Amino acid sequence: MPVDLIKPTCTPTPTPVDAVETVTLRPATPADAALLALVGAATFLEAFTWMLPGADILAHASKNHTPEAYADYLAEPATRITLAVTGDDAPVGFAMLTEPELPSITTTADDIELKRIYLFSRFRNAPVIGSTQRPGQALMDAAISDALALGRTRLLLGTHAGNDRAIAFYRRNGFVEAGTRTFLVGSRQCCDLIFAKPLTP
Numbered sequence: 738m739p740v741d742l743i744k745p746t747c748t749p750t751p752t753p754v755d756a757v758e759t760v761t762l763r764p765a766t767p768a769d770a771a772l773l774a775l776v777g778a779a780t781f782l783e784a785f786t787w788m789l790p791g792a793d794i795l796a797h798a799s800k801n802h803t804p805e806a807y808a809d810y811l812a813e814p815a816t817r818i819t820l821a822v823t824g825d826d827a828p829v830g831f832a833m834l835t836e837p838e839l840p841s842i843t844t845t846a847d848d849i850e851l852k853r854i855y856l857f858s859r860f861r862n863a864p865v866i867g868s869t870q871r872p873g874q875a876l877m878d879a880a881i882s883d884a885l886a887l888g889r890t891r892l893l894l895g896t897h898a899g900n901d902r903a904i905a906f907y908r909r910n911g912f913v914e915a916g917t918r919t920f921l922v923g924s925r926q927c928c929d930l931i932f933a934k935p936l937t938p
Contacts, residue, residue, distance in 0.1 A: 765818035780855035830856030
């Protein structure tokens with residue numbers, strides 16, 4: 738029988754791309770290291786493929802978004818990671834606090850860094866269970882709460898100088914510019930703006 742006359746035995750039913758999915762926030766545990774690595778790499782790729790060569794962005798993700806790297810972070814006493822999950826506990830983003838790793842500015846024991854805040858673009862407007870905020874803001878609020886619970890009085894973060902959407906979001910949340918840093922993504926030198934936000938209980 739000609740190949741083009743063979744009929745499929747089943748027809749898949751795709752999930753509509755605009756289907757409403759709710760998001761829940763929960764703390765990450767060491768058992769989530771592999772999921773964090775997967776989501777971290779995927780959201781980084783989604784966010785920065787517009788500006789980085791493929792080889793460089795893959796090299797960066799392969800080095801920095803590994804289960805071992807996240808397990809090491811989670812073993813540190815000051816690390817706090819809030820996962821955004823949907824469906825059957827499928828992660829779609831997270832916010833990660835760590836001790837500051839910002840050598841280009843002066844930091845103190847009262848500082849903590851929002852090392853990563855990632856969210857798949859599809860879920861930016863998804864309803865968050867138990868919150869009236871959108872997922873990105875809910876993750877930021879969780880990070881601020883965790884920083885205060887750790888007794889920190891300043892929250893720091895770095896973001897690409899050309900990431901206008903993120904910069905506007907941080908400014909709406911009370912962050913102000915505090916410096917810059919340069920770093921390599923693969924072979925490409927990038928420049929980040931560093932932002933700071935004073936924290937009060």
